[in-house]
Amino acid sequence: MKDLDPMVFVAVFQEMMGPLMWMLLALAVGGLVAFAAVLAREGRLVSRRLVRSEIVGVFGGFAALALMAWVTLSGFSDAGGPVDWLLVGIIWGAGLVGTTILAYAVQGLVAPDRGHGMTEPQ
C-alpha cells in the first residue's frame, strides 16, 4: 500500500453500507452532541447514571462482537494471533464506549430533572 486517501474510505463505506452509513454517522454525531449538551447543562457527570450507562455499555460491547460474528460468518473463537485478539478488544471496546455515551445521553435527555437528584454527595 502506498497511499490511503480518506475519500477511498468514504467510497468503500458507501458501497458497504449504502444509506446506512449516513444514518450511523448521524447517530454517532447526534449521540456525541446530546452527550455534550447533557454534560454542559448539568455541569458535571452524574455518577450513578454513568455507572448504569457503563453496564449497558458492557452489553453493547458483546452486541458488537455478535454483530461482527454475524456479518463475517465467523467469530472471535477463530482468532489466531495477537492482532486478532486486539481486534476483538477493539470491537468490544468500541461497542462499550459507543453504547455508554449513547445510553448516558438518552438518560440525560429523557430524565433531565432527576439528574440533579442522583449526584453523588460531595
Added chain:
Amino acid sequence: MTGITGPLSRRTLFKLSGAGAALLAASPAVAAPAPPKVASKARIVIAGGGAAGLAAASRLVERLDGASITVIDRRKDHYYQPGFTLVAAGLKPRDYVVSTTTQYLPRGIDLIEEQVAEFDPAGNAVVTDTGRRIAYDFLIVATGLHLDYAAIEGMDTALIGKDGLGSVYAGPDAAVATWKEMARFAETGGVGLFGRPATEMKCAGAPLKYTFITDDYLRRHGNRGKSELIYCAQNKGLFSVPIVSEKVRMLFRDRGVKVAYEHVITGIDPGRKTATYKTPGGTVEMKYDFINVVPPMRAPAAVRQSPLGWQTGAWAADGWMEVEKATLRHKRFPNVFGVGDVAGVPKGKTAASVKWQVPVAVDHLVADIAGTKAASVYNGYTSCPLITQLGRAMLVEFDYEDNLTPSFPGVIAPLEELWITWVMKTMALKPTYLAMLRGNA
C-alpha cells in the same frame, strides 16, 4: 449489512475497512489531488466490460473531457469473481456475485453489447461478432481470459455438480453446483482431488483455498479420518512465490493433505470417477469421490489469433498480450493497453492487480493525449486472502519479484492464519471492489 447499530461498529468498520482497502488499494493515482480534465476528441475503445474494463471506463470519464469512450461486451451480467470461492464454500448465495454491467457504467460511455471478434491493431480498429468495424485512437483490451475446459478430455461443464464433479471457476451456477457436491462429499468422505493447470491462471490461491475449505468441512462432519485429500501441483511448488509455497507446504502437512507434484490434469472420466494426469513418469490415473477441476486458461480466441499476443517466449502459445509490465502498454502497438487477466505479465490475474493496473494504464493513456509523460508504474502487486480454514485466512501480498509486500507490516503478518484477514475478505473486499469499478478506489 442491515443490522449494524450504533457508533460501535462504525469505528470497527473503519479500522477493518482500512485494512480491506489495503488489499485492493495502493493506487498512486488515487491519492493525488484530482488533476484537471484533459480536453480531447479521442476515440477510446475498451474491449471487455468486466472488472478491468469498467474500472478503466470510470477513470477515463473522470480524466477526459469530450472524448468518445466505448465499452464492448456482450454479457449483461457482471460477476464478482473473488466471491466465487465463498459461494462454492456455501457461505454466500449466488446473488452475492451477480449484478449487471450497466449498474457500474458511468454516464457518457457508449456500451455496445457485442463481442470483439477481431483485433486489427495495425488498422486501429476492432471488429465485433456482428461484423461491425469500430475504429479507435486508443484501445484498452480488458477481455479477461478463456477457461479452456475443452482441453481436458472428457470434461463437460454441464456435468459440474454431478457425481462428485466440481469446478468453481465456470461461473456463479457452477460455484453453487460445486458447493452442493462438496457438501455431499463432506458428509460421506472419500478421495478428494484438487489441483491447478500448468498455464497462467487467475487467482492461483483459489485452488489452495478450496482444498483447505474442503478439509475443514470434512473435519466438521467428523469424516476427515476416512478421507484422503490430494493436491496435484503442476510443478514442484505449491505457489509461485517461494516463501508462500513453503508455508502452504507446511500447512498441507499439518492438515494431512497429500501433494502430488508435477501432476497436470489432461482428462476426466465422470462415469468412472477417474482423472488422468500427465506426470514426468507418464500418464497417471487417479480415482476420486470429489474433484475440483481447474481448467487451463488462455487469452480469448480473438486476442490469441490477433497480433497482440506475445510472439515468443512462455506466453506466446496461450496468446497473452505482449505489454510492458510496468505500464501495461503494448510493446509493438503503443496506442494499445492490456489490463486485467489478458495482460501477459508475470503476476497479477486478480482484482487486486486490476486495482493498481488500471490507474497506471489510464495515466499513460491520458498523458499521451495531453502530450505529457506519466511516471506511474505497476510493480506487479497482487493480493490473495488465502483462506486456510473457515474463519481464518493468510493475507498474502506480493510483487513481480516474489517479494512479500504487506500493507500492514508488523500488524497483520502475511504468513499467519488470522481472523482479521478473514474479516477483511468477507466484509471489506467486495465494497472495495465495487468502489474500484466506479473509479472511486
